[in-house]
Amino acid sequence: MNICLHCGKKLVGRSDKVFCSIECKNIFNYNKKKNTKSETAIIDSYLHRNHEILTTLMGNSKKEVFDRLIISRTGFKFDFITGVYKNKEGKIYYLVYNFAWMEFSDQKILVVKKAL
Numbered sequence: 001m002n003i004c005l006h007c008g009k010k011l012v013g014r015s016d017k018v019f020c021s022i023e024c025k026n027i028f029n030y031n032k033k034k035n036t037k038s039e040t041a042i043i044d045s046y047l048h049r050n051h052e053i054l055t056t057l058m059g060n061s062k063k064e065v066f067d068r069l070i071i072s073r074t075g076f077k078f079d080f081i082t083g084v085y086k087n088k089e090g091k092i093y094y095l096v097y098n099f100a101w102m103e104f105s106d107q108k109i110l111v112v113k114k115a116l
């Protein structure tokens with residue numbers, strides 16, 4: 001016996017039915033979309049914040065080395081990136097939109113602003 005995915009009512013009729021009514025189907029799909037949106041919105045806001053921090057730190061500079069501590073204190077989230085790339089020397093760069101950062105040493109972070 002199948003039950004409606006939204007309201008839990010017993011389903012009658014075709015065995016491939018998953019909702020008891022079009023209303024339940026619509027509500028279920030609306031909620032699903034809403035949840036997906038809020039989950040991605042949280043991560044989007046971390047990424048935007050990271051980009052804002054780098055924009056402020058870099059000013060007009062194209063390449064700059066910062067103490068890791070300075071960047072940490074701004075609330076920069078090192079785990080949130082938009083991509084990764086390895087240069088010819090095998091160094092790993094982490095992308096935050098048009099910025100790329102790299103662990104220069106234990107204490108130093110190199111930030112590069114890429115031309116769009």
Ligand SMILES: [Zn+2]
Pocket residue numbers: 004005006007008009019020021024
């Ligand atoms: Zn239902």
